[in-house]
Amino acid sequence: MGYTVISGGVTAAKGFRAAGCAAGIKQEGRADMAMIVSVKPCVVAGTFTNNKVKAAPVVWDRGFVLDEKLGQAIVVNAGVANACTGEDGMIYVRMTAKAAGEALGIPPAYVLTASTGVIGRQLPIDRITEGVGVLADTLGESEESGTEAARAIMTTDTVSKEAAVRVTFPDGSSAVIGGCCKGSGMIHPNMCTMLSFITTDAAISREMLQKALSDVVPDTFNMVSVDGDTSTNDTCLLLANGLAENEPIKEEDGAFRAFRAGLFAVCETLAKKMAKDGEGATCLFECEVRGARSVKDAKLLARSVVSSTLTKAAIAGHDANCGRFLCAMGYSGAEFDPERVDLTLTSSAGSVQTFRNGVIAEYSEEKATEILSQDEIRCVIEVHDGDCGATAWGCDLTHEYVTINADYRS
């Protein structure tokens, strides 16, 4: 029992195929469309943005979860978000699903869609439907095909993001969970990440699939912040086709817990990859809060520290200005005693305690700067107020973030 990390992404599980292509939505022949297809219909779980402004594909995909519908394919485009697009936006989602249904020989009602890119612009629907045809013709079940799909959904991402595990159940049978995600700016998920697609061949009921996802997302994707902006398009979809032929998971038993642990590993890996690839970022900034009186307080504290523009700018400058960390904790809304806070910075270069009992400690600034110059930085905050903890992930705030976002549409 347990899980093993394996290579691959959305095609790691049995019976899933994927493809990516350049449909001409973005300029200069860059890949901008992806498709993920199961050989048989799947039960579907999903979590979505809680932004009041929801993109058309988010409205469409939520219907699968709310109405307990089966899904068999996901069509994704980058370049245009299909948000703030009114009735036309919804019509274009239906046209995309229809085109995919025809190309794949499945009901359009089995096709989920997702979009990411500029808000307020209409989809170039002819290019989308043409792209759907190209994708349907080039689907493959190899690891490379999964990577092609992961690459095609990138916007300002600099690397594609995949993760997969093999889960072993108590009875010795096993299943695979694999996924990919994109997200680099406008990242401060409240329901899940920007776009994440996870597939599994586990046999599991729709209820248990949704429960596993809903349990895992708050501690993984929802603990990432790049810039505090919750997108209109945040979507995390999880499809299960049952081809692993394990004893179907129908209740919260040992097999469910094994599945959930494997799903957690996939989501946590994707979440960290997303934080590390934050727009303009040069490092992953992890903050673990320990000793909080509740998990809610621990989360508020950890998230506030990684979300503060001032802590992020300090890290970009490799400057251990940890008073800013305490300041961010102070306005987080969490309960804690500022005079009992211990704070330690750590990375592959070593570790220094910069605050003890809420007051600055003696430490070498030179050492602190060396620690903050690595590409994965960790801050451990002990608040001595209970036994609850949480971890959040972010990145530094650099000139490059401003450059990327000052002129994103051009």
Next chain:
Amino acid sequence: MGYTVISGGVTAAKGFRAAGCAAGIKQEGRADMAMIVSVKPCVVAGTFTNNKVKAAPVVWDRGFVLDEKLGQAIVVNAGVANACTGEDGMIYVRMTAKAAGEALGIPPAYVLTASTGVIGRQLPIDRITEGVGVLADTLGESEESGTEAARAIMTTDTVSKEAAVRVTFPDGSSAVIGGCCKGSGMIHPNMCTMLSFITTDAAISREMLQKALSDVVPDTFNMVSVDGDTSTNDTCLLLANGLAENEPIKEEDGAFRAFRAGLFAVCETLAKKMAKDGEGATCLFECEVRGARSVKDAKLLARSVVSSTLTKAAIAGHDANCGRFLCAMGYSGAEFDPERVDLTLTSSAGSVQTFRNGVIAEYSEEKATEILSQDEIRCVIEVHDGDCGATAWGCDLTHEYVTINADYRS
């Protein structure tokens, strides 16, 4: 009845003197201490940060409001915030008050203090007490003395910020209200601005003085955001010495309303100056929301738009990427119908409507870029959902902000 804008700041009202000096807290002989003194004891009103981590001077000054104490002098230092400094920090506040009391010949209990600068560092108390002596010897009642004080409290501010009005009461008598403030980074006040000091010669009871300030701050200082970070030191103090000899204001009558209107004008002017001088900012970014179903919703919407790093980066790039504005409205927590939103950008270069009924409108990108290239930009958002409104102020997010904050302590 009404008010007239006049020149000056904290020395505009009768009986107030001020001074600034370089006490050696900052490097290179930069001004870093200020003092404001009334010729007689004043009733005191104040609003303070709601950050759980409160600087020692904030704890000290809150005592004046909570215990209804009189005040006669304010000693301010820049360079070190005296936050996260434990018991020593509080001892240094008392030593500062004692030194000022001795130098001015007033009880130390009449001395308020305020600090701004690096968090977690102890005050160089010898330089502070020495500076207090220099300030006491150089106090002046001229406009220039007020400006010197306003300059001495600057940190990363690029200009000093002052405002003053003469209020005329219904009976024909009048009084003056004048103030100064500093604040450029770590600005997202929840109770008031970073540091703001306002003086008046109006005769007014402590209760009415506090009521006027508490009424005005939520719509002025609290509607400014530079970077979403609520400081540990936010302080707004208002001292009234009664020398104008108007009929004392003791209830919410016409004279009270006239006083409050004048105070509003002073606070609004200071708030806008602060937003425009945001760290690295090249423009003032004002967002007015109209037609909301409640003032609370209008405020949430306006504040979310000016606080979003993505809208701020778009403005830095003179890019009318207004989908981001709708996105920021969507995650603000406010009630509104995204499909009824109209959005207009306006400045001295003209105006364009970029969204109509939640969908992008036809407009000239060239014109929009010209509008966004001015140094005061206004965004008017009509949500067609009621008759409540609110205005928030922010600035653009530039490379310079990152440069300033990546290496603030060096």
